[in-house]
Amino acid sequence: MPNDVPFYQRLIPSPDASVLELGCGTGRVMLPLLPCSGHYHGLDISTAMLDICRRKLADAGIPPSQACVHEADITYFELGRRFDFIIAPFRVLQNLETDAQVDGLLQCVHKHLAPNGTCILNVFMPKRDPEGLRQHWVSAEEHLSWQMPVEGGRIACYDRRARMDADRLILYPELIYRLYEGDAIKEEAILRFVMRCYYPDTFEQLIRDHGFRVVNRWGGYAGEAYGEGPELVIQFTESTE
Numbered sequence: 001m002p003n004d005v006p007f008y009q010r011l012i013p014s015p016d017a018s019v020l021e022l023g024c025g026t027g028r029v030m031l032p033l034l035p036c037s038g039h040y041h042g043l044d045i046s047t048a049m050l051d052i053c054r055r056k057l058a059d060a061g062i063p064p065s066q067a068c069v070h071e072a073d074i075t076y077f078e079l080g081r082r083f084d085f086i087i088a089p090f091r092v093l094q095n096l097e098t099d100a101q102v103d104g105l106l107q108c109v110h111k112h113l114a115p116n117g118t119c120i121l122n123v124f125m126p127k128r129d130p131e132g133l134r135q136h137w138v139s140a141e142e143h144l145s146w147q148m149p150v151e152g153g154r155i156a157c158y159d160r161r162a163r164m165d166a167d168r169l170i171l172y173p174e175l176i177y178r179l180y181e182g183d184a185i186k187e188e189a190i191l192r193f194v195m196r197c198y199y200p201d202t203f204e205q206l207i208r209d210h211g212f213r214v215v216n217r218w219g220g221y222a223g224e225a226y227g228e229g230p231e232l233v234i235q236f237t238e239s240t241e
């Protein structure tokens, strides 16, 4: 997980700011941002993630007037209000596979950004150039990400670089969760997802091409320069041109 929470806490414009999080998941970022914001609205497409998030909000005694979450597609939604700060932490933009979805998300940002409001989007910085990715990313091997002991065995998570769309630089990684009893696999679940790749110039251009003005950019959450760190992070606002 990225150490991005203090970064977002610092950038909330005021303690009464309204915040919209696109792809809020289980509330990893939402919960620690609540004390620094006025009203917080989270959207996600996954019922399972939102159930966990709602439970966390209830356990923390957060009233709906302070934070609420909705099941929605972040590429197509209408909340009928605007926000001072819109964020999509942990590379949510990269889960959008098609140009139409990316356009949809950025149009929704236009519709929901308050005057003088800003939005922050983030993607990872690929470790290889496009040609390097095409040649080396796909691999038939599974790599162990983590494992932990459980009664009678262990749970392990492997990642597999299943396939990629080489023209559009879209990766299709898989996370394979296995429950072992001794050496025998008792259960297996595979999580498939999409990671569309952007480079420093293509990411910034995408944002400008959609009628926004870049106000800040970073290469990570520890002060790295844009293009020189593990992440690409851009803060932008409506273009006045």
Ligand SMILES: C[S@@+](CC[C@H](N)C(=O)[O-])C[C@H]1O[C@@H](n2cnc3c(N)ncnc32)[C@H](O)[C@@H]1O
Pocket: 022, 023, 024, 025, 026, 027, 028, 029, 043, 044, 045, 046, 049, 072, 073, 074, 075, 088, 089, 090, 091, 092, 095, 096
């Ligand atoms: C990598 S997780 C990030 C979660 C959270 N922002 C965080 O930083 O912990 C990506 C989240 O985006 C959500 N997501 C992906 N595509 C979506 C879509 N089209 N509409 C709404 N949510 C989406 C997923 O369900 C998932 O919860």
